[in-house]
Amino acid sequence: AQRVTQPEKLLSVFKGAPVELKCNYSYSGSPELFWYVQYSRQRLQLLLRHISRESIKGFTADLNKGETSFHLKKPFAQEEDSAMYYCALSRGGGFKTIFGAGTRLFVKA
Amino acid sequence: DSGVTQTPKHLITATGQRVTLRCSPRSGDLSVYWYQQSLDQGLQFLIQYYNGEERAKGNILERFSAQQFPDLHSELNLSSLELGDSALYFCASNPGLAGGQDTQYFGPGTRLTVL
Numbered sequence: 521a522q523r524v525t526q527p528e529k530l531l532s533v534f535k536g537a538p539v540e541l542k543c544n545y546s547y548s549g550s551p552e553l554f555w556y557v558q559y560s561r562q563r564l565q566l567l568l569r570h571i572s573r574e575s576i577k578g579f580t581a582d583l584n585k586g587e588t589s590f591h592l593k594k595p596f597a598q599e600e601d602s603a604m605y606y607c608a609l610s611r612g613g614g615f616k617t618i619f620g621a622g623t624r625l626f627v628k629a
Numbered sequence: 630d631s632g633v634t635q636t637p638k639h640l641i642t643a644t645g646q647r648v649t650l651r652c653s654p655r656s657g658d659l660s661v662y663w664y665q666q667s668l669d670q671g672l673q674f675l676i677q678y679y680n681g682e683e684r685a686k687g688n689i690l691e692r693f694s695a696q697q698f699p700d701l702h703s704e705l706n707l708s709s710l711e712l713g714d715s716a717l718y719f720c721a722s723n724p725g726l727a728g729g730q731d732t733q734y735f736g737p738g739t740r741l742t743v744l
Contacts, residue, residue, distance in 0.1 A: 552731055563633075563737045564672075564719065565735065566733070569732065606671075606672055612731060615684070615685055615731075616662065616684075616687065617674070619673075622671045
């Protein structure tokens with residue numbers, strides 16, 4: 521069965537510190553992995569997807585098929601990064617996307 | 630702005646009642662997805678429609694139903710409401726095509742409060 525696990529419900533770091541939001545998945549095929557972000561009072565939006573291999577707002581995520589992980593990282597956290605982050609998995613082909621439970625990131629001044 | 634719209638923004642109702650939530654997808658998107666977001670459950674996938682037909686079902690209760698109309702807007706019907714149904718209900722859309730990107734574009738959500 522497809523599953524996305526985000527082990528941390530809340531992550532609190534100081535501004536300027538590195539941050540890593542963990543995501544592990546279970547899927548037998550080759551999934552597409554995503555990170556979505558929800559800032560306060562805003563709608564959920566795509567942050568990045570593994571296919572694009574890009575860095576958005578200083579965040580990167582590498583798909584590790586051996587460890588079935590897709591951790592989100594940023595070397596220096598900013599206060600404006602405080603938000604809810606969801607890791608998500610899709611099997612492609614326009615079918616449903618499975619979301620993790622989410623991690624709330626709080627960046628302290 | 631992602632282009633996905635949802636109405637109403639807020640809905641307050643009583644237990645046992647029935648409500649209808651509406652979603653209009655982005656122009657050109659054929660797939661609509663419904664999610665329930667509650668504090669303790671995170672984002673739960675409910676159901677997906679593609680071009681008017683049900684494509685995938687998630688953790689949707691029998692008291693809930695949905696449909697997608699010819700103009701591609703979708704409605705989520707919640708009946709015999711219980712206190713535990715209080716949540717934020719999101720709609721998302723994408724082209725939904727095989728081989729196409731699976732990025733989902735979310736609406737602002739409808740906050741349902743059952744008293």
